Structure formats: structure tokens, C-alpha cells
Amino acid sequence: MSRTRALLWPVLFGVSLVLAFVSQHLPPWLLTPPQAMMIDLAGTTSAAMKWLVEDATFGMFTVKEATRAIATLIEVPYEAARILLVDGITEGKGRRASTIIPPISWIAVTAAMVALGIYARNLKLGLLIGALFLYLAVFGQWESAMVTLASILIAVPIGVVGGLALGILAFLSPTFSRVLSPILDLMQTVPTFAYLVPILFLFGFGPVAALIATVIYAMPPMVRITTLALRQVPPELQEFGRMVGCTPGQQMRKVLLPTALPDLMVGVNQVIMLSLNMVIIASMIGAGGLGFDVLNALRSLKIGDGIEAGLAITALALALDQLSQALAARSHVGAPVQGSWIKRHPKTVAVLVLIVVTGLAGLVLPWVQTYPREAMLSTRSFWSDLVTYVNVNYFDQIEAFKDAILINLLLPVKRFLLALPWPWVLALLTLAAWQVGRGRLAGLCLALGLFIVVTGLWEQAVTTVYLCGISVVIAALIGVPLGIWAAASNTAGKVIGAFIDMLQTLPSFVYLIPVIMLFRVGDFAAMIAVVLYALAPAVRYTAHGLRSVQSELIEAGIVCGCTRWQVLTRVRLPMALPDILLGVNQTIMLALSMLVITALVGTRDLGQEVYAALATADVGRGVMAGLAVAAIAIIADRLIAGATARAKARLGLSGE
Numbered sequence: 001m002s003r004t005r006a007l008l009w010p011v012l013f014g015v016s017l018v019l020a021f022v023s024q025h026l027p028p029w030l031l032t033p034p035q036a037m038m039i040d041l042a043g044t045t046s047a048a049m050k051w052l053v054e055d056a057t058f059g060m061f062t063v064k065e066a067t068r069a070i071a072t073l074i075e076v077p078y079e080a081a082r083i084l085l086v087d088g089i090t091e092g093k094g095r096r097a098s099t100i101i102p103p104i105s106w107i108a109v110t111a112a113m114v115a116l117g118i119y120a121r122n123l124k125l126g127l128l129i130g131a132l133f134l135y136l137a138v139f140g141q142w143e144s145a146m147v148t149l150a151s152i153l154i155a156v157p158i159g160v161v162g163g164l165a166l167g168i169l170a171f172l173s174p175t176f177s178r179v180l181s182p183i184l185d186l187m188q189t190v191p192t193f194a195y196l197v198p199i200l201f202l203f204g205f206g207p208v209a210a211l212i213a214t215v216i217y218a219m220p221p222m223v224r225i226t227t228l229a230l231r232q233v234p235p236e237l238q239e240f241g242r243m244v245g246c247t248p249g250q251q252m253r254k255v256l257l258p259t260a261l262p263d264l265m266v267g268v269n270q271v272i273m274l275s276l277n278m279v280i281i282a283s284m285i286g287a288g289g290l291g292f293d294v295l296n297a298l299r300s301l302k303i304g305d306g307i308e309a310g311l312a313i314t315a316l317a318l319a320l321d322q323l324s325q326a327l328a329a330r331s332h333v334g335a336p337v338q339g340s341w342i343k344r345h346p347k348t349v350a351v352l353v354l355i356v357v358t359g360l361a362g363l364v365l366p367w368v369q370t371y372p373r374e375a376m377l378s379t380r381s382f383w384s385d386l387v388t389y390v391n392v393n394y395f396d397q398i399e400a401f402k403d404a405i406l407i408n409l410l411l412p413v414k415r416f417l418l419a420l421p422w423p424w425v426l427a428l429l430t431l432a433a434w435q436v437g438r439g440r441l442a443g444l445c446l447a448l449g450l451f452i453v454v455t456g457l458w459e460q461a462v463t464t465v466y467l468c469g470i471s472v473v474i475a476a477l478i479g480v481p482l483g484i485w486a487a488a489s490n491t492a493g494k495v496i497g498a499f500i501d502m503l504q505t506l507p508s509f510v511y512l513i514p515v516i517m518l519f520r521v522g523d524f525a526a527m528i529a530v531v532l533y534a535l536a537p538a539v540r541y542t543a544h545g546l547r548s549v550q551s552e553l554i555e556a557g558i559v560c561g562c563t564r565w566q567v568l569t570r571v572r573l574p575m576a577l578p579d580i581l582l583g584v585n586q587t588i589m590l591a592l593s594m595l596v597i598t599a600l601v602g603t604r605d606l607g608q609e610v611y612a613a614l615a616t617a618d619v620g621r622g623v624m625a626g627l628a629v630a631a632i633a634i635i636a637d638r639l640i641a642g643a644t645a646r647a648k649a650r651l652g653l654s655g656e
Contacts, residue, residue: 012428012431016416016420016424016428017416019419019420019421019424020415020416020419020420021419023419023420023421026421030421030422030423031418031419031421031422032422032458032459033422033453033454033456033458037453037454038454038455038456039454039455041454041455041620041624042455042618042620042621042623042624043620044620045619045620045623045624046618046619046620046621047620049198049201049619049620053201053202063202067202067203070203070212071203071208074154074158074208074211074212075207075208077154078150078151078154078207078208078211081149081150081151081153081154082147082150083103084103084104084150085103085104085109085146085147085149085150086103086143086146086147086150087103088100088101088102088103089101101359102359102362102363102369103146104355104358104359105355105358105359105362105368105369105370106133106137106142106369106370106371107354107358107368108351108354108355108358108359109133109146110130110133110134110137111130111350111351111354112351112354112355113126113129113130113133113319113323114126114127114129114130115347115348115350115351116129116323117129117130117322117323117326118347119347120323120326120327121326121329125322125323125326128319128322129319129322129323132315132316132318132319133315133319135312135315136312136315136316137371138371138375138376138377139308139311139312139376139377139378139379140373140376140377140378141290141293141308141309141312142370142371144288144289144290144292144293144309144312145289145290145312145316147288147289147290148276148279148287148289148290148291148313148316149316150289151207151210151211151214151275151279151282151287151289152272152275152276152279152320154211155211155214155215155218155275156218156268156271156272156275158211158215159214159215159218159219159222159271159275160222160267160268160271162215162219162222163219163220163221163222163223163225163226163267163271164222164226164264166180166219166223166226167222167223167224167225167226167227167230168226168230168252170223170226170227171226171227171230171231177227180223184220184223184224185630185634185637186627186630187216187217187219187220188220188589189589189592189629189630189633189634189637190626190627190629190630191592191593191596191606191607191610191626191629191630192213192217192278192281192593192596194596194610194613194622194623194625194626194627194629195213195216195217195626196209196213196281196282196285196614196622197610197613197614197617197618197619197622197623197626198619198622198623199212199213199216199285200285200614200617201617201619205285205286206285206286207286207287207288209285209286210282210283210285210286210287211282211287213278213281213282213285214275214278214279214282214287217274217275217278218270218271218274218275218278219271221267221270221271221274222267222268222270222271224267225263225264225266225267225270226260226264226267228263229260229263229264229267230256230257230260232260232263233255233256233259233260234259237255237259238251238255238256240255241254241255241256262328262329265324265327265328265329266328268324268327268328269321269324269325269328272320272321272324273317273320273321273504276313276316276317276320277317277508279291279313281508281597283295290309290312290313290316291313293305293306293309293312294306294309294310294313294510294513297309297513298512298513298516298600301516301517302380302384303383303384303387303513303514303517304378304379304380304381304382304383304384305380306510306513307379307380307383307510307513307514308378308379308380308383310510310513311379313510314502314510387514387517387518390518391517391518398518398519402519402524405524405527406522406523406524409470410466410470410523410524410527413466413469413470414463414466414523417462417465417466418459418462418463418466422453422458425449425462426446426449426450426453429445429446429449429635430442430445430446430449432445432639433445433446433635433638433639433642436639436642436643436645436646437638437639437642441638441639441642444634444635444638445635445638445639448631448632448634448635449631449635451627451628451631452628452631452632455624455627455628457606457609457624457625457628460604460605460606460608460609460625460628461605461606461628461632463603463604463605463606464592464595464605464606464607464628464629464632465632467523467526467527467530467595467598467603467605468530468588468591468592468595468632470527471527471530471531471534471591471595472534472584472587472588472591474527474531475530475531475534475535475538475587475591476538476584476587478531478535478538479535479536479537479538479539479542479583479587480538480539480542480580480583482496482538482539482542483538483539483540483541483542483543483545483546483580483583484542484543484546484568484573486539486542486543487542487543487546487547488546493543496539496543500535500536500539500540503532503533503535503536504536508533508593508594508597511529511532511533511594512525512529512597512598512600515528515529515532522603523603525598526595526598526603529594529597529598530591530594530595530598533590533591533594534587534588534590534591534594535587536590537583537584537585537586537587537590538580538583538584538587539583540583541579541580541582541583541584541586542576542579542580542583544579545575545576545577545578545579545580545583546572546573546576548576548579549571549572549575549576550575553571553575554567554571554572556571557570557571577647578644578647578648581640581643581644581647582640582644584640585636585637585640585641585644588633588636588637588640589633589636589637592629592632592633592636595607595629596610596611596629599611606625606628606629606632607629609621609622609624609625609628610622610625610626610629613625
């Protein structure tokens with residue numbers, strides 16, 4: 001029986017090769033789903049959205065009035081943040097506008113961030129954050145960075161508070177948790193571009209719509225982490241709270257939330273990083289700031305401008321990431337200082353005084369208020385010259401490498417997948433799901449596959465699977481060995497860890513700029529960008545899994561006479577397999593999210609459908625394409641989760 005099962009998939013692969021080879025002789029309806037199967041879900045969705053906006057009422061309010069109220073609630077604090085950091089208080093409009101009260105000076109903002117770093121950890125962190133903000137000023141990115149920071153200051157609190165509230169409700173109510181879980185799955189798997197289409201339709205073009213899209217994208221991790229952190233609070237502490245007479249509200253405020261605070265701060269960090277990752281995409285619907293600078297450079301192919309703005313986003317992301325991590329890990333609270341508020345908060349007082357002093361001094365000395373233009377530096381020409389040098393001197397080698405990959409790998413795989421009959425692909429998918437998760441998973445995967453069929457997006461979905469699949473395989477082939485190396489050597493671990501940190505802080509759009517300059521547009525350029533963006537989880541999870549293998553098992557292998565290679569291949573890698581599979585799962589999720597962005601470099605997959613829908617404000621088309629991407633992501637997630645569970649059971653780790 002086990003031998004038959006081992007031969008099953010090689011035989012099915014052989015049958016697939018035969019079907020692809022004879023595909024031109026098969027009936028056309030087997031290769032392309034017939035029109036009779038199509039359901040106009042896109043048109044229905046567009047009509048429903050139009051009705052919702054123009055005719056629907058809820059009680060005394062129309063949807064337009066409700067969205068206007070929500071927009072006002074967000075716009076007011078956002079404008080306040082912009083006044084503080086960017087615009088100041090002005091009188092008049094246009095050229096006649098005069099500044100009454102200037103925004104907070106670059107010196108005061110930098111000093112405030114230094115003080116926050118010292119408070120969160122130590123002087124070293126404060127100086128690092130100060131240097132990163134000084135970089136923004138010196139390289140002429142200050143104003144755009146402050147626009148982005150104003151967006152982050154509004155989006156992050158909304159995402160944190162909303163995620164915390166939903167996480168608490170999910171913790172208190174298992175029914176609510178079950179209802180919320182698939183919604184969170186959709187929020188995390190539907191491409192970010194797909195959010196923009198209905199939000200643009202509801203809220204119009206502008207920073208408010210961009211902020212709402214950012215919150216939707218960044219909130220799910222906070223919800224999941226909140227629920228998980230509260231469930232991990234020791235039962236003894238909860239029982240103690242009940243024994244001393246805590247009400248349910250007091251139990252939550254004084255026992256559960258304080259105990260879960262370190263984990264909750266990890267959620268805050270995730271909201272910050274995802275919000276920053278969204279800034280370029282949000283700039284498409286009016287966010288402005290550094291995201292708009294990168295997007296504009298990408299559209300006009302200005303390599304130097306794009307990389308410089310991208311590095312500015314990276315500097316801002318690194319500063320906020322380090323600060324939030326330090327606040328999450330901050331456990332030491334000094335003895336309370338007695339006396340007045342001024343005496344208890346000397347750093348805050350010093351920053352407030354500096355804001356006032358620099359604001360007044362800036363009226364006389366402009367360089368105090370705004371970093372002087374003549375002292376600014378720029379690396380734009382360096383990056384442009386570097387790309388030009390590479391293209392001039394290595395064009396033939398780059399083209400030869402690109403053509404070799406296209407001819408020998410990308411195009412054959414694409415033709416093979418597109419030549420397979422769609423009922424056969426659905427049958428293979430259902431069989432794989434049955435093997436790893438039995439009936440329920442098989443039914444889910446079949447239903448999601450049929451959804452893609454009836455929406456008329458089968459060919460685009462297959463193209464998405466082809467690009468994502470090849471990119472994930474290459475990322476795994478690079479990432480797993482790097483993870484093994486990082487786990488084997490502390491020095492290598494630090495170097496590789498720093499490299500992966502850099503890859504994760506770079507916004508997704510930034511990868512497109514050098515890739516387009518070196519490889520032009522097309523599937524190869526998209527694949528390179530996806531591999532770079534999705535590489536990190538494969539490295540991190542592999543290294544973590546290998547480091548987590550129990551030392552007793554390794555010692556047992558050595559005692560039995562295993563060489564280092566045998567210990568790695570027969571003990572450590574098999575035991576780390578569940579973690580490695582989780583890393584592959586996360587790599588797939590990142591690859592799918594990046595594929596929508598690579599639509600800008602000329603791919604013809606579901607990402608292109610979403611991008612075209614955004615350009616034409618076609619809500620139904622964008623939502624259906626986004627849901628199709630989500631369907632692929634959910635199928636991959638559930639299949640790998642099932643394979644991981646089977647691997648754990650085989651290794652005796654199911655009880656962990």
C-alpha cells in the first residue's frame with residue numbers, strides 16, 4: 001500500500017506530461033472553461049457597490065453620509081498631525097499664504113526621537129534613531145518623510161486599538177472568533193491593490209482613503225496576536241484575579257492585558273511595519289509622502305530618485321521598528337520620582353522646550369526650522385551612474401542569463417501549466433487536499449478552484465501559480481541553505497540576519513526599480529523581484545527550526561557515530577521540517593502579495609487584472625481578481641498546514 005502511494009504522484013505527473021503534449025488535440029472546452037459556466041460575479045459586485053453608495057440606507061443615514069462621517073473622524077486628526085509636522089498654521093492660500101506658526105523643526109523632531117530611544121532602551125538606540133532621522137534631513141527627504149510619518153501616527157493607533165478590541169472580543173467569544181477568522185484570512189490574503197478599488201469608490205481619492213486601506217491591511221496581525229496572547233495568560237493568574245474579587249472588566253484591565261503586554265507590543269510592531277509597507281501602494285490613491293516619490297520615480301524611470309526615496313522609507317521603517325521593539329522589550333521601570341510633573345518627566349519637558357525654542361529661533365534663522373538646501377547631499381547620480389555602468393558593460397551577459405532562464409525554465413513551465421485541462425488540475429488539487437486533510441480540506445480546495453473557473457479568471461490564475469511557484473522554489477533553494485548556514489555559525493547568523501532585516505524593511509515597490517533598470521519588463525523581472533521580497537521567511541524559519549532541535553537528539557546522533565553531514569540530514573533537518581514548511585508557507589504568501597505589484601512590470605496574471613481594475617475604478621473586476629488571489633493563497637496555506645501537521649505527527653511532535 002505504501003509503495004503504491006509512493007508511486008501515485010510520479011504516475012500522475014507522467015499523465016500530466018502526456019496530457020500537455022497532446023493538448024492541441026483535446027476539445028477546446030477542456031483547456032479553457034466554457035462560457036456557459038461563467039457567472040458574472042464582477043458585474044453583480046459592481047452593481048451592488050453602486051446601489052450601496054447611491055441608494056442604500058441604514059436607519060437614518062445613507063452610506064454616503066456614513067462614509068463622510070468616518071472620513072471626517074480620520075481627516076481631523078490627520079490634518080492636525082500634518083500641521084504639527086509639515087504645514088504649520090498658515091493664513092491665505094497659494095502664493096499669498098503666510099506662515100503664522102511653523103511646524104515642529106527638524107531639530108526638535110530629531111531630538112524627540114532621540115529622547116524616545118533613550119527612554120525605550122539606552123543612549124545607543126537614541127543615537128541610532130537620531131542618525132536615521134538626520135539622514136532624512138541631510139538627503140532632502142524630510143518633508144516627504146514627515147507626510148508619511150503623519151499618516152503612520154494616525155493609521156497605527158487606529159489599527160492597534162481596532163485590532164485590540166477585535167482580539168479581545170474573539171478571546172471572550174469563541175463564536176465571534178470563528179466568524180472573524182475567515183474574515184482575517186481574507187484581509188491578509190486579498191492583495192492590497194484590491195482593497196483600493198472599493199475604498200476609492202466609497203471614500204474618493206485622497207489621504208483618508210489611503211489611511212483606511214492602510215488600517216485594513218495592517219490590522220489583522222494585531223487581532224491575531226491579541227487573541228493568542230490573552231489565551232496564553234497562565235490560568236493561575238486568571239484564577240487569582242477572580243479570587244480577589246475582580247469583575248470581568250477589572251480582570252481584563254488589571255490581569256490579562258498587563259500580563260500579555262509584551263506580546264501585544266509585538267503586534268504593535270507588526271502594525272507599524274505593515275503600515276510602512278503600505279505607504280507606496282496607498283500613494284496611488286492620494287497618500288503622498290515618500291510613497292508618492294517612489295511611485296513617481298518608478299513611473300518616470302528615475303533610478304536615482306526612486307532608490308533615494310526608497311532608502312528614506314527604509315530609514316524611517318528601521319527607526320520605528322527598533323523603537324517599537326525596544327518599547328516591547330522594556331521591562332525595567334525605575335523607582336517613582338517624587339515631586340512635580342516637571343521633575344517626574346525631565347526628557348518630555350526638555351523636548352517641549354526645544355520645540356518652542358527652535359520654533360522661535362526658526363523665525364530668525366531659517367536653517368533651524370528647515371535643513372538648509374545648500375548643505376543637503378544626494379546619491380541620485382551615483383545610483384543612476386551605477387545602473388548605467390552595469391547596463392553598458394554587462395548588457396550582453398545579463399541578457400544571456402535572462403534569456404537562458406526564460407527559454408529553459410519560465411516559458412516551458414508556463415506552457416506546460418496552461419496546456420493542462422482544467423478538470424484535471426482540479427482533480428489533482430482535490431486529491432492532494434484529500435491526502436493531507438481528508439474530506440473537509442478537499443471540499444474547500446475544490447470549491448475555491450471552481451470559484452476561479454466560474455469567474456473567468458482561469459488562465460490568469462494559472463499564470464499567477466506559475467510565476468509564484470517558480471519564485472517560491474527558487475527562494476526556498478536559496479533561503480533554506482542560507483538558514484542552515486545561519487544556524488551553523490554565529491557569525492554567519494549575524495551577517496545573514498542583517499541582510500534579511502534589510503530585505504524586510506525595504507518596501508515592496510523599491511525592488512522593482514533596480515530590477516526594471518537591469519532586466520526591463522516581463523516575467524523574468526517579476527520573478528527576480530518576487531524572489532528578493534519573499535526570501536526572508538525561508539531563511540528565518542529554517543534557522544529557527546534547526547536551532548530549536550533538542551540537543552539530546554543531536555548528541556544521540558553523534559554517539560551513534562553520525563558525521564556532521566549525517567546529523568544535519570538525518571536528525572536536524574527532519575526535526576526542523578515543520579518549521580521549514582511554515583517558512584515556505586510564508587514565502588508563498590509574500591510571493592502572492594508581491595505578484596500583484598509586479599503587474600507594473602508587464603506580467604499577465606491576476607495582479608494585472610487588479611491593477612487594471614484600479615486604473616479604471618472597476619470595483620467588480622478588482623474584487624473578483626483579488627478574491628481569486630486570496631483563493632490561491634488559502635489553498636496553498638491549507639495544503640501546507642496539512643502537510644506540516646502530518647510531518648509533526650510522523651515525528652511525534654503533535655502534542656507540542
